[in-house]
Structures are given as C-alpha cells and as structure tokens.
Amino acid sequence: xxxxxxxxxxxxxxxxxxxxxxxxxxxxxxxxxxxxxxxxxxxxxxxxxxxxxxxxxxxxxxxxxxxxxxxxxxxxxxxxxxxxxxxxxxxxxxxxxxxxxxxxxxxxxxxxxx
Amino acid sequence: xxxxxxxxxxxxxxxxxxxxxxxxxxxxxxxxxxxxxxxxxxxxxxxxxxxxxxxxxxxxxxxxxxxxxxxxxxxxxxxxxxxxxxxxxxxxxxxxxxxxxxxxxxxxxxxxx
Numbered sequence: 001x002x003x004x005x006x007x008x009x010x011x012x013x014x015x016x017x018x019x020x021x022x023x024x025x026x027x028x029x030x031x032x033x034x035x036x037x038x039x040x041x042x043x044x045x046x047x048x049x050x051x052x053x054x055x056x057x058x059x060x061x062x063x064x065x066x067x068x069x070x071x072x073x074x075x076x077x078x079x080x081x082x083x084x085x086x087x088x089x090x091x092x093x094x095x096x097x098x099x100x101x102x103x104x105x106x107x108x109x110x111x112x113x114x
Numbered sequence: 115x116x117x118x119x120x121x122x123x124x125x126x127x128x129x130x131x132x133x134x135x136x137x138x139x140x141x142x143x144x145x146x147x148x149x150x151x152x153x154x155x156x157x158x159x160x161x162x163x164x165x166x167x168x169x170x171x172x173x174x175x176x177x178x179x180x181x182x183x184x185x186x187x188x189x190x191x192x193x194x195x196x197x198x199x200x201x202x203x204x205x206x207x208x209x210x211x212x213x214x215x216x217x218x219x220x221x222x223x224x225x226x227x
Binding site for chain 2: 004006031033035040041042043044045048050055056058088090092102103104105106107108110
C-alpha cells in the first residue's frame with residue numbers, strides 16, 4: 001500500500017480527556033514523525049520514531065507520547081487535553097532520519113478540544 | 115535555532131498570471147522542501163532542493179535555491195485554479211539531533227478567475 005493514512009480524520013474531545021491518533025506509514029518507510037499545525041501556522045515538530053525508538057523530540061510536554069510498531073504504523077497519544085491542543089495533527093513517513101528521499105505526509109487528524 | 119520566513123503571507127493572482135513565493139532561512143540550508151496544502155488537509159510534496167544554485171521544475175512550477183543556500187523561491191507560470199492553496203517551505207538539518215523539519219508559516223495563494 002502506498003501513501004500515509006491517518007485516522008480518524010476528525011475528532012472532538014473534552015478538556016482533560018486522553019486521545020490516540022493513528023498513522024499507517026508508507027510501505028518501506030522506517031521513520032515516522034508527528035507534527036502539530038495550528039490554524040494559519042506552519043507545522044510544529046512533536047517527535048520522530050525510527051525503528052520503534054523515539055530519536056528526536058520538539059518542544060512539547062511529556063503528555064504528548066508516541067509509539068511505533070514493527071509494521072511501522074504509529075500512534076500519537078495526548079493526555080490531559082487542553083484547549084490549545086486543538087489543531088491539525090500530521091504524520092509523515094520517510095526512509096531514514098533525514099528526508100533524503102523526501103517526506104510523505106498523511107491528510108491529518110483535525111482535533112478539537114472543547 | 116533555524117527559522118524560515120516566507121513572503122508574501124498571502125497572494126491573490128489573476129488566472130494566467132505568473133507569481134513568485136520566497137522562503138528565507140536564518141541559517142545555511144541543507145535540504146529545502148516545498149509542499150502544497152489544501153486548507154486543513156495534508157501536505158503534498160512538490161520539490162526538494164539541496165545544492166546551491168539548484169533549480170527544479172515540475173509542470174508549471176519551478177523552485178530554485180540560491181548559491182548561498184539561504185533563500186529559495188517558488189515560481190508558478192500561467193497560474194490555474196488548481197494552483198490555489200497554501201505553499202509551505204520546510205528545511206531539515208543533519209546536525210540537528212532531533213531530525214526535525216522546520217517550517218515557514220506558509221503563503222496562501224488565491225487564484226481569481
């Protein structure tokens with residue numbers, strides 16, 4: 001299967017709840033990174049996973065955590081949701097840590113926290 | 115830390131006209147990426163530039179990286195409604211242990227019929 005698939009496409013959660021977002025990487029890509037994009041802004045790097053280990057993290061608190069599975073699918077978990085967590089969450093897969101061969105992005109999950 | 119500044123922030127262009135979007139980096143660029151985003155959707159890869167002076171074209175879109183590798187431009191010739199969207203430049207740095215992509219804030223392009 002080609003391309004990156006994210007689920008769900010839209011989600012509404014209440015402040016304080018927990019959420020899990022899922023990403024299925026492009027076939028053969030061993031690296032996945034997650035980004036948060038607020039309205040009208042560029043994406044902000046959350047973290048990156050390579051061969052099931054986190055190997056890079058942006059300026060996000062520990063309540064943002066992730067997992068990468070042997071089949072290269074991954075999850076983004078956010079605990080104790082805050083209103084400011086409302087954003088488009090994007091995952092991107094690539095071959096290797098640096099995007100020498102480019103990054104393939106999913107269509108994103110739109111999270112709304114109320 | 116590296117920062118990318120895009121200009122203009124938004125652009126309204128008559129269909130058929132040419133346009134240019136710029137991306138300026140605060141540090142020398144290693145890899146510069148151009149992506150297009152429809153409102154609220156994922157990013158579509160356009161082009162990647164790595165070498166100073168490099169120029170790549172795809173259909174009516176041409177991207178260039180200057181010799182000093184601190185500025186890139188995206189030029190669209192004879193714009194069409196399908197070109198409308200948000201154009202984002204991103205950069206990565208092999209010396210950045212976080213392996214992250216840094217992004218500009220985007221340029222919103224509207225094509226007037």
